[in-house]
Amino acid sequence: STFSAFAAGHGKIVIGHSACLSGKYAKAGEQAVGGIEACVDWVNNEYGGITLGGKKVPLKYKKYDCESKKESVTSLIGRLITVDKVDVVFAPYSSGLTLRGAPIAESHQMLYMDHGGANNKIFEQGFRYAVQTIGPATSYHKGTLDMVKKIAPDAKKVALAYEDSEFATMVMEGAKNHAEKLGFEIVFERTYPKGTTDLTPLLSAMKAAKPDFVLGGGHFEDGQLFNRQMADLNINVDCLSLIAAATLPAFSDALGHMAEGVMGPSHWEYGVTYSKEAAKEKGKQWIGPSQDEFVSLFKKATGDQKMLPDYHAAEAGAQVLAYVLAVEKTGSTDSDKVRAALGDLEFMSFYGSWDIDDSGLQVGHSMVDVQWQDGKRVIVWPESAQTGKPCYPMPTFDEKKDGKKALP
Amino acid sequence: MKNRLSPYYPLLPVFVAYFALFLVGRNVEGTWQLVATLLFYCALGQAFNIFLGMTGYVDFGYVAFLGVGTYGMAIAITGLANFPQLGLGIVAIGFVLAIIMATLLSTAVGAVALRLRGAYFAIATIGVNEGFRFLIEGANLWNGSSGMIFTAQLNEILGRDLASRVMTLWADILVLFIGALAAVVTLLYMKSKIGYALTALREDEDAAKVMGINVTKYKITAFITSASFAGTVGAAAWALKTPYVFPPEVFEIHYTIEAIIIVMLGGAGTLLGPLVGALIYGVSKYYLSIFLPGVQLFIFALVIIFVIVTFPEGVVGVIKRKTRNTAIGQYII
Amino acid sequence: MLLEQLSGNLIQGVVLGAVYGMATMGLSLIFGVLKVVNVGHGAFVMVGAFVTLFFFSSLGLNPFIAIPAAFLVGILLGLAFYYAAIKKLLNAPELATLLATFSAGVLLEETVKMIFGSEYRGFNWDVGKVDLIVTALPMSKIFAALGSVAIALLLYVWFKRTRAGSAMRSVVEDSHGARVCGVNVDGVYAMSFALGIGLTVASGVLLTMFIPVGINPYMGGGYTLKAFVIAVLGGLSSPYGAFFGGLVFGLIENTSYTLFAFIPGVEPFSLTRFLSFLILLIILLIRPTGIIKAK
Amino acid sequence: MSLLRLENVTKRFGGLVAVDRVSLEIKKGEFLGIVGPNGSGKTTLFNVINGVFYPDEGRVFFEETDITRMPPYKRAPLGIARTFQIPRPFASATVRENVAVGAMFGFQAKTINVEQSLEIADKVIERIGLSSHGNKSAGVLTPVEKKLMEIARALAMKPKLLLMDEAMAGMHPGEIDNMVKFLREVAQEEEIAIVAMVEHIMRAVVNMAEKVIVLDYGEKIVDAPTREALSDPRVVDVYLGKGAKEENAEG
Amino acid sequence: MLKVENLESGYGAMQVLWQTELEVEKGTITSLLGPNGAGKSTLLSTILGSVRPWGGVIYYENQDITYMPSHKKVGLGIALVPEGKHLFPNMTVYENLMMGAYQKDAYARSRESLDTVYTLFPRLKERSWQMAGLLSGGEQQMVTIGRALMTMPQLMMLDEPSQGLAPKLAGEVFETIEKLKYDIGLTILLVEQNADASLGTADYAYIMHEGKIKASGTSEEIKNSKDIREAFLGI
Ligand SMILES: Nc1ncnc2c1ncn2[C@@H]1O[C@H](COP(=O)(O)OP(=O)(O)OP(=O)(O)O)[C@@H](O)[C@H]1O
Ligand SMILES: Nc1ncnc2c1ncn2[C@@H]1O[C@H](COP(=O)(O)OP(=O)(O)OP(=O)(O)O)[C@@H](O)[C@H]1O
């Protein structure tokens, strides 16, 4: 790229980010910024900077607030590239906003790294500089299905109920294909509109289909509602897995005992066993803070001792590490070279493994499934990452109310 | 003897402003995308002003027309992607489709909702916008909630380089032309019977009827004109600039509100107002998000309440009143 | 099977509708007296949700106690906003009040975000549930519905029986007439606005009892749109009309789903939302005064 | 040939019969006064003639064409113009623009352009004596000026029939005399039939109208040449009142 | 009792009243005459305070009440029967009348006031449970006057009380006004288009034109001045 802080001799390498600090994605945006700041901190203070041309070069992070609006995304990314002359641009949260910024980055031949747009189709558009850290939407529920297949061969009937949004329907599509491949019978498949405040009619119909287990969800608020109203209507299934919502600490805070045994796919969870040693075992390169270091750096960055990082933070942080490795590998900040290096890069960090295919789609990272057991998140799948065994079937809502915990 | 061109003098400041924007964007490093955003706001304001400013009716569902315009372009590109030899012709077809769709929707909405007045009209139009979005999602029209992503198709049709330039430059220039054209149409309307009829019906609809004005016809004319401009803005600033469309994004009610803020800040019913409003709004928003990330909405809300309470006529409204019957006055209407 | 679902949804619809109705009364009251459409309605509902959350989670108090507290918060917010902006805009074109109320909503959202963060919260007020064979209802929902009915009745009595209520009615009927009777009309405007906001914030408590999850600063948008539909069903300017409008709306939302589910290839739930907006349009056209004849 | 003919026109509001089986006829260039106590249905009758309300029963003919259910905006181009009892200017527009609107959408609507309308407006404004206010917003005029502007706006429509609803209320007797003179001149030049509804200003009625129709409770109780009508005992009874009788009749 | 000096007011940017001067003596009927749009209603509204004065002073029983809010003025005993009735159409006659007794003092004595009103207008007693909007024009006018009486006024301002009434009913209204003066002892400021009837009942009269007081005097003086009648009253 012609625009490069480092090439321009600023003596720094700059990550530019149009972050969603306000507006509808503020929650995820806040996490992402915390994750990035934590890892930048690690790179500069632990790692000692990026080794480039035999020198240690510090990493800088420059962010603007795009208000979760697409008009701002283009103007801010334009500014980051041409005025601030950043070396790499991190996309904003969500597939839509990521798509919005991509053509600008492309036209400036600027490396564009996606930590929050999971739509697979982004990488079918032929962008040359776009690279994904977050895993694709179609793979969210693979793990749950694999798990049920393995531990409960009798379970046949699956119900799918997702939010009617671009992201969730893509997850549903992926889940449906995988379920069919594994030989499950899909007895119920429905969506509900975004912003729904009462799911009763849908859940009543789902109950009538008598599924063995249920996959669904969409975002944070509807996931809570989904679980809550299943409890209200006394719909008991062996397994319930909800995307996005179920993995957040707020989920169990909000639902209490009702959350017991509920699962959710996650890109990353506190407690995952990705470590330097595990990487060594697999013969993979390792970089970055350990999980605990990451958490404390995150708390330091956000200035909030109570807030824990979730996967939005982790994937944004891992993206920093991927960039650092790629720059070191090619010895340049040139976008073309770094993009090529990223294509070859395979490594492991607290976030897990990282590998992209030719289109830039993330294929190396596998998701984990967490389950709420006794008020704590336990990673139950895949077996290699387990911090505990899954509880299957989960207790009924009545049992949970009487204090039964979802322990294996 | 008055100059024959003198009625068109008020376009001068409009064109000068657009030209200046263009020059700044092309020559000052790093400003083009900002200019592009400003142009979008200008075009949005100019287009909305034709209806909101001239009739006084508050269309809270205005964004629906940008939405269908975006769909128009999206349908053309995805539908004709197998005929890449048509090249830019497909983009032209997209614009035609955008205009047709916006016109059809506005005719249907206008025929029913324009019978209502005041708050009832505002609520009805919100209903149209939301209802239309849920129809697309619920009936799985045009891929339903999954929407369409068609950057690849655009690349294929136009070739990578041209497609890239369309997305980062030409789409914005098209928006500039749409904005300027909307201003020209606004002035032509103002100077013609339509403008007189709209002023009359804005002030007193029943008296206007008795004066021989077919109020329905003129309201619908303004509504459709304004809507089809919105359709082209959607096609250029959304579908061409970023080739994808997700229903909740293109029917996002915030855009209507932004359009209202722009028109109102500048001065509803004035020619220059939307442009001035767009510049004030766009520039201040941009710098707020740079210097005070995370609190700009908070500050904005306060500023807007303050502005509404203190200058309900808008900036150009005030200037117009102050300069009436002066030499500058003939440029500002 | 189908009948069971339908009747279950019907019962759920009534309970939901009562809460929706209550959540719209404030909007209608403000429109009725001041002819101002409160576009920031949902944000005030959100404030109510946070008040409940604060009472339940931080203070450990019964959500019912949050109702008067939320009401008070609403009154104060309403008065502040009335004197800061609305009062000066009463004679301005509706564009001005629409924008002002919208901005007030944004202001609230951002303020709450700064104080409480943008987390999605919830709480669990467990008071048992009743099994109705066709469906199950948690007591918290029943309480929410009963609370809504009680507040609606209270408002009705207040309107009909108290001096302030009659002053407000007289202003709705004819503000000049009220003035010559010695009613402090400007005071009534302020009071109605404050009361409307108070009711709206209080309704946030009931809605949160009904749906105690997903509480966050931006949760209000959907409620604003729903409240518009409901208010129009009930005649826009009549708070009791709004209450019945809510009932009707709850029923539409919950029963049409069962029917749309028969159409192949569509998303029935999204279509129920389409239907409610379609009904809104039809009603506005044939009977803008609402389907429920307000007395 | 009659210019305007009403046959048994009835208009009800709920249970109230505002206009009750009224028939009347106006010829080209004729002056007709309609009087009657408040609420007797005069304004409603005007509204029926120019289409604001459609009658519940009966028919309205203009130049022998049935216009009973023709929308108001189509009637103006036929040559029907009116002024309002309470002036209704287009407040934000200038006086000149207000009057031009009349010209633009009136009798000549099909052929006239904006420039020509503004020229006509200037002429009419000058003639009626508002030249100095041409570029003022109509909203800031005094009540009497608003009334004058309304008359100008109506005249700019080049009507064949001009309906004036208390157009001269609020004017000095001197002003009324001038106005009557002015209207007579214009009407003669342009062959306008004028239906003037003048309530309290007997002076104008007497000096202007050739014929008077008296309404009471929506019914036409008298239809006769002016002087004859005003000395009719029924009119004295329902409308003029006893004390006023002698002077009014003398004018 | 009431004295208005140099009063100016209007709506928005439009000035309607220009340096208006007027005085009403206790126990009299003062008539205010003038053509449509002269500003008579505006003057009454400004005195009551529903239109804000721009300048000048209003004295009521020697107290400066210029900028007092209207509900306080009602409390002092100033009542207005507004032009165009302004009833509460969806409330019963009884509720309408009771709204007149909205203020505390008036409420405390509403029983007596109600008796007075019912004696004055026996028709209203018969109709007390009817919605006011369904009454005939004449009955509505009675309610408006009755409602004003319920505020227990000292000074009653009536704006065109005979408007919209058949001459016979109009006559009754004038009789009522005289009753108010003689039987109840009210002071009355009366605005009327009907100059003859008005001058017939009034003690004093003011002529208003284009927002200014052009002439004043006893009713006899006004009645007998041909100039005034010609110039301003058109009769
Ligand atoms: N739109 C309406 N709805 C209901 N009633 C109406 C309507 N317009 C007029 N009326 C009633 O019809 C009757 C006749 O009214 P109209 O305005 O024609 O009287 P008018 O003779 O013009 O009286 P004025 O001299 O006071 O102007 C009145 O009783 C009035 O209340
Ligand atoms: N609410 C208002 N807003 C704006 N202008 C008004 C308002 N009320 C009255 N006016 C204007 O003020 C002027 C004086 O009106 P006002 O009603 O005081 O006259 P009036 O002497 O009572 O006439 P009338 O005999 O018709 O009742 C008129 O030009 C009128 O148009």
Ligand SMILES: [Mg+2]
């Ligand atoms: Mg009339």
Ligand SMILES: [Mg+2]
């Ligand atoms: Mg008056």
